[in-house]
Amino acid sequence: MRAALKTADGRFTVEEIDPPELPAADWVRARVRVAGICGTDLRHWKKHEPELACHVMGHELAGEVVEVGRDVTRVAPGDRVVIETVLGCGHCDWCRARQYNRCPDLYPTRTRSVSRAYAEFVVGPQHKFYRLPEHVGFDDAALIDTFSVCLHAHHLAGLTIGDTAAIIGAGPIGLGQLMLAKASGARAIVIDTVEHSLAVARELGADSVVRADRDDPVAAVLAFTGGRGAEVAFECAGGEAMPTTLPWATRMARRGGAAVIVGGFDAGEVTIPLEWQRIQMSEIRLLPSASFALHDIDPEQGQVLDLVARGVLKTQPLITHRFPLERINEAFEVAQDKERTGAIFVALEL
Template sequence: MKAALKTADGKFTVKEVDRPIIPADDFVLARVKVAGICGTDLRHWNKADPALECHIVGHELAGEVVDVGANVVNLKPGDRVVIETVMGDGVCDYCTVQRYNICEHLYDVRTQYVSRAYGEFVCGPEKKFYKLPDHVSFEEAALIDTFSVCLHAHHLAQVGVNDKIAIIGAGPIGLGQLQLAKLSGADVIIVDLVDGALEVARDLGADLVVNSAHADAAARVMEFTGGRGVDICFECAGGPSMPKTLPLATRMARRGGKVVIVGGFDDGEIAIPLEWQRIQMSEIRIIPSASFAFHDIYPEQGMVLELLARGKLNAQKLITHRFPIDRINEAFEVADAKERTGAVFVAVTFP
């Protein structure tokens, strides 16, 4: 099969590699049609990382079933599917209670099977494959992973009707967080550095958008909330901006409010000074959110698929660029230069 492999310098080379085989009777083999580029992928872009060299990466994908194991009952070749890539070892205490998003072997397992979106074929357990309605495109389905991350954070935050919410970052995660907040009846202010992304946010229902390169975002939040601060601030930028955005999020939250960390960190110790006395005296709760799994008895990815299929979430609005797999390096360059290119969600396609 054709696959984009990570190179020593952190870019990609497209080569022919072995196609995965079905290792168990409950596994499914699918041909990838569309994969997405997310913030995690971008943080590793164009950077030397020996641990990733020659590996297939990517975790936002949709495709078509081509083969199934003997015990697969709900899928058949030809079915259009979205693939969940959050996959733990299935046996630890956390997996047992459907909190596999914090399984200590999560990375090892998911990258061995389902988290290989930049390869032409992907193999995984049947329960990680969700059948798509005919009216949901592969491109839209590739955003379901992103929206599922948002839904998990939304559940942890316990967003309520009429809540005042700030979102830092108007990338795919921030725009998904915005849509869920508006669905719940909240008032939302969203902050970013890219005017194009803020225009998308406005189109999706943001009550106020702020370009923090030209305005004091914390001051605008206080104006938005009558000087109190927001009930919940979602930090959705992550990565190298976190030393600035996380302190900003804590300044935006009201006394007794919440800061939900959705944006991702890099490995290792990261020093981020915070006003801990003020945070403690104000009882501001800092809530980390990691990937997604289940909410009560419902798989969060399945919930998102239902919301998307019913028109309650808009994925199409976020898709700004498309590139074939052979031009994956160009796709990453465009995604990485979003202030210049206006990129929000960049889709990588297979024939």
């Protein structure tokens, strides 16, 4: 099969490799049709990481079932599916409690099977495959992983009708967070530096937007809320922006409110000064949010598929660019240089 393999310098080379085999009777093999490039992928772009050389990356994908094990009942060959890539070890305390997003072995486990989107075929256990309604395209479904991250953060935050959400970052995560906030009856103010992304935020229902490179975002949120602050501030930028954006989030949150950390950190220790006395005296909750799992008895990815199918969560306004797998390096350049390209969600079509 064709696959984009990571190089030691952080780029990709497209080569022919052996396709994955079914390791168990309840596993499924699917042909990948669309895969996405997310912020986590971009944090590894052009980064010297020899340990990732020759690995297949990517974790936002949809495709078609081509083979099933003898015990599979959930899907059948020919089914169009979205594939959940948050796969834990299955036997630790957290997996047994169905909190598999907290599994200590999450990344080694998922990257051995389902989290290999930049290749023609993937395999995974049947419970990670969700059938797509006819009107949901592969490109729509490739955003379901992203929106599931948003829904998990939304559930943790407890945002509800009448609240105000301040959303830092208008990439796919931030825009997903916006749509969930509006669907919950909250007001939303979105902060970013890319005009095209803010224009899409307006199109999706943002009550206010802020160009953070022109205006003070904290002052803008306070003005929007009559000086009180937002019930929830979602940090959705992550990465190198975090030393700036996380303090913003804690200052945007009202007394008794919450700052939800949705954007990702790089590995290792990161020092970010915060106004700890104000946070403590105001009882502002800092809520780290990691991937997604279940909410009550329902898988969050299944809930998001339903929201996309019903049109509550929009996908097409976010899909700004499409590339074949052979042009994956160009696709990553476009996704990274969003100020110039206006990229939001970049799709790879296999």
